[in-house]
Amino acid sequence: MTKIFVSRDAASLALGSSQVVQRMSEEAAARGLPLDLVFTGSRGLFWLEPLVEVETSGGRIAYGPLKSSDVADLFEAGFLTGAAHPLRLGRMEDEPYLARQTRLTFARCGIVDPLSIEDYRAHGGYAGLARAHSLVAQAVVDEVKLSGLRGRGGAGFPTGIKWDTVLHAAADRKYVVCNADEGDSGTFADRMLMEGDPFCLIEGMTIAGLAVGASKGFIYIRSEYPHAYRTVSKAIEFATKAGYLGPSVMGSGRAFTLEARLGAGAYICGEETSLLESLEGKRGMVRAKPPLPALKGLFGKPTVVNNVLSLATVPWILAHGGQTYADFGMGRSRGTLPIQLAGNVKRGGLIEIAFGATLREIVEEFGGGTVSGRPVRAVQVGGPLGAYFPASMMDLPLDYEALAAQKGLLGHGGIVVFDDSVDLARQARFAFEFCAAESCGKCTPCRVGAVRGVEVMDRIISGIEPEKNFEVLEDLCSLMTDASLCAMGGLTPVPVMSALTHFPEDFDKAPRVPVAAE
Amino acid sequence: MSEIIAAYSSLDGPTLPILHALQEEFGYVPEDAVPMIASALNLSRAEIHGAVTFYHDFRHEPAGKHVLKLCRAEACQSMNGPQIAGDFLAKLGIGWGETTPDGVLTVEGVYCLGLCACAPSALYDGEPIGRLTRERLDAVVQEARGA
Ligand SMILES: Cc1cc2nc3c(=O)[nH]c(=O)nc-3n(C[C@H](O)[C@H](O)[C@H](O)COP(=O)(O)O)c2cc1C
Numbered sequence: 001m002t003k004i005f006v007s008r009d010a011a012s013l014a015l016g017s018s019q020v021v022q023r024m025s026e027e028a029a030a031r032g033l034p035l036d037l038v039f040t041g042s043r044g045l046f047w048l049e050p051l052v053e054v055e056t057s058g059g060r061i062a063y064g065p066l067k068s069s070d071v072a073d074l075f076e077a078g079f080l081t082g083a084a085h086p087l088r089l090g091r092m093e094d095e096p097y098l099a100r101q102t103r104l105t106f107a108r109c110g111i112v113d114p115l116s117i118e119d120y121r122a123h124g125g126y127a128g129l130a131r132a133h134s135l136v137a138q139a140v141v142d143e144v145k146l147s148g149l150r151g152r153g154g155a156g157f158p159t160g161i162k163w164d165t166v167l168h169a170a171a172d173r174k175y176v177v178c179n180a181d182e183g184d185s186g187t188f189a190d191r192m193l194m195e196g197d198p199f200c201l202i203e204g205m206t207i208a209g210l211a212v213g214a215s216k217g218f219i220y221i222r223s224e225y226p227h228a229y230r231t232v233s234k235a236i237e238f239a240t241k242a243g244y245l246g247p248s249v250m251g252s253g254r255a256f257t258l259e260a261r262l263g264a265g266a267y268i269c270g271e272e273t274s275l276l277e278s279l280e281g282k283r284g285m286v287r288a289k290p291p292l293p294a295l296k297g298l299f300g301k302p303t304v305v306n307n308v309l310s311l312a313t314v315p316w317i318l319a320h321g322g323q324t325y326a327d328f329g330m331g332r333s334r335g336t337l338p339i340q341l342a343g344n345v346k347r348g349g350l351i352e353i354a355f356g357a358t359l360r361e362i363v364e365e366f367g368g369g370t371v372s373g374r375p376v377r378a379v380q381v382g383g384p385l386g387a388y389f390p391a392s393m394m395d396l397p398l399d400y401e402a403l404a405a406q407k408g409l410l411g412h413g414g415i416v417v418f419d420d421s422v423d424l425a426r427q428a429r430f431a432f433e434f435c436a437a438e439s440c441g442k443c444t445p446c447r448v449g450a451v452r453g454v455e456v457m458d459r460i461i462s463g464i465e466p467e468k469n470f471e472v473l474e475d476l477c478s479l480m481t482d483a484s485l486c487a488m489g490g491l492t493p494v495p496v497m498s499a500l501t502h503f504p505e506d507f508d509k510a511p512r513v514p515v516a517a518e
Numbered sequence: 519m520s521e522i523i524a525a526y527s528s529l530d531g532p533t534l535p536i537l538h539a540l541q542e543e544f545g546y547v548p549e550d551a552v553p554m555i556a557s558a559l560n561l562s563r564a565e566i567h568g569a570v571t572f573y574h575d576f577r578h579e580p581a582g583k584h585v586l587k588l589c590r591a592e593a594c595q596s597m598n599g600p601q602i603a604g605d606f607l608a609k610l611g612i613g614w615g616e617t618t619p620d621g622v623l624t625v626e627g628v629y630c631l632g633l634c635a636c637a638p639s640a641l642y643d644g645e646p647i648g649r650l651t652r653e654r655l656d657a658v659v660q661e662a663r664g665a
């Protein structure tokens with residue numbers, strides 16, 4: 001029976017993969033050819049999807065992008081043996097887009113059956129946990145410290161140092177919480193990993209539990225991700241049945257259990273203290289820090305809060321050694337960064353690569369420019385709170401410090417490409433609009449500032465008293481930056497001010513009401 | 519309702535799971551659920567009411583028969599999402615968050631569905647749709663209306 005691998009990632013479904021598979025099964029049945037369909041996550045080369053890979057003696061041979069109407073033709077050509085066809089791509093590993101990457105966190109995504117523990121183990125899964133079991137807690141934490149891993153959720157805080165704090169906090173109970181709220185627009189790596197390799201996240205959380213002395217964990221998944229929630233919930237169930245979660249993890253005598261929880265459509269619940277409030281069942285209001293969640297987190301107990309990717313990178317680090325991980329990267333940004341390339345770009349997808357690649361490499365070499373064929377005019381890096389950079393700044397390296405030096409941020413690694421039809425004044429207005437819609441409302445600079453920001457931008461866009469309103473805009477931005485309790489209000493000025501700095505011509509609207517002659 | 523509430527009451531932090539389960543069952547969170555949850559969890563009504571109103575997901579009245587969530591965030595903006603969505607709403611004669619007069623379709627705006635590499639995108643009754651076009655949206659309405 002021929003094995004055919006097809007992605008069931010939500011983006012693959014969005015591109016019509018299930019219709020193609022349906023058609024393929026019908027065609028196979030009509031021809032009396034038995035198929036062994038294996039559902040995987042996505043490799044993250046979305047412009048080639050829907051895509052199928054056929055197992056042959058020469059490796060997995062890919063065909064894509066497919067339409068249902070291509071299916072009969074593929075059978076005629078003999079694709080089940082890897083035969084030639086205009087849509088034959090060959091081995092995905094040889095696809096330059098993938099070959100140029102360094103897939104550590106995403107090593108298995110798109111290759112394994114996400115819900116098969118055997119498959120996971122066959123591809124190196126649970127080697128990290130086995131190693132962690134052979135070490136004392138402090139040694140596990142030290143390995144993570146050595147790796148230089150910094151939180152992938154946006155703030156870039158060193159993961160090992162956070163774990164150390166929780167390890168040394170004395171308490172009767174501790175928690176590990178995975179932040180799977182992935183609210184940043186233009187990002188989807190957490191989603192892909194949860195749908196394509198959920199055991200990797202589960203293993204990472206189990207190692208975290210072992211390292212800090214927590215026996216319970218929660219995965220807080222945004223409700224916009226129903227597929228990820230289902231896959232993760234099933235994976236937890238399977239891992240529990242197989243003894244990888246439960247009262248004695250892998251027979252070690254150490255307990256660790258997990259629960260997946262759904263968010264409820266609030267961007268601010270990605271902020272860690274708001275997330276904890278939400279998990280406790282309250283409004284997602286940001287808590288003042290200190291106390292740090294590492295000391296007083298969920299239900300007042302010491303809590304590790306980490307992003308999906310931070311946690312899912314830990315098994316690799318334990319299995320291969322912290323130093324091996326740290327050997328990738330640049331400056332203080334060690335290891336690899338899963339970049340998510342999206343928007344108006346020809347070849348959007350997931351690009352896991354060592355820190356330090358330039359925007360140009362990503363947008364032009366990987367991305368191939370815009371899908372509209374027009375010139376790239378702006379890229380927004382790091383989600384809705386990230387800066388807009390012009391095409392002239394494409395030599396910026398992707399590294400936490402390099403972006404901060406240019407008044408930007410790396411965030412969760414999302415890059416959104418815009419062509420020359422974009423109006424940056426409108427984008428600046430949107431930044432305020434988004435903040436107004438998603439602010440938790442706890443502090444005035446953010447709650448009121450965002451609403452005022454929309455009004456000021458409306459006046460600027462209409463060309464009303466531009467000089468005066470530019471001043472108001474800048475004052476408002478410095479107030480929000482300085483006086484907001486959290487980064488929601490504090491960083492909303494980043495997209496606004498970057499738009500104004502790099503694209504002033506978009507803000508320079510002719511006054512609608514001519515100024516009276518003096 | 520009390521059965522649903524009881525089923526989740528023993529969880530740590532049961533409020534959101536209960537509200538999700540109620541909405542799953544009824545299509546919205548009924549007003550009279552609030553005092554019931556409050557007494558089951560030993561919390562004040564104000565606390566439960568506060569939670570229900572904080573989150574965008576929880577509806578206070580039933581939605582249409584089908585729900586379309588359209589992404590309004592940046593990657594979808596870069597691919598003409600706002601124009602496509604604007605024309606679509608105008609054609610239906612409704613605004614964001616509203617339901618067509620025949621009660622068939624509710625259109626909600628969301629900020630990012632994680633489908634940014636195939637923007638603009640949407641979720642229709644939980645099923646993802648990528649590379650949205652005006653034609654594709656017309657087909658969705660037709661399907662919703664059972665044509
Ligand atoms: C407004 C706001 C939204 C955030 N959204 C997310 C998110 O969706 N996912 C995430 O992992 N971190 C998010 N963060 C960062 C978290 O507060 C926190 O730094 C992170 O979960 C820590 O994990 P890490 O160290 O592994 O990154 C957000 C922060 C702010 C201020």
Ligand code: SF4
Nearest residue numbers: 440442443446486489
């Ligand atoms: S900055 Fe905004 S989101 Fe953050 S605490 Fe203040 S009001 Fe809430």
Ligand code: FES
Nearest residue numbers: 589594631633634
């Ligand atoms: S920005 Fe629209 S799906 Fe992410």
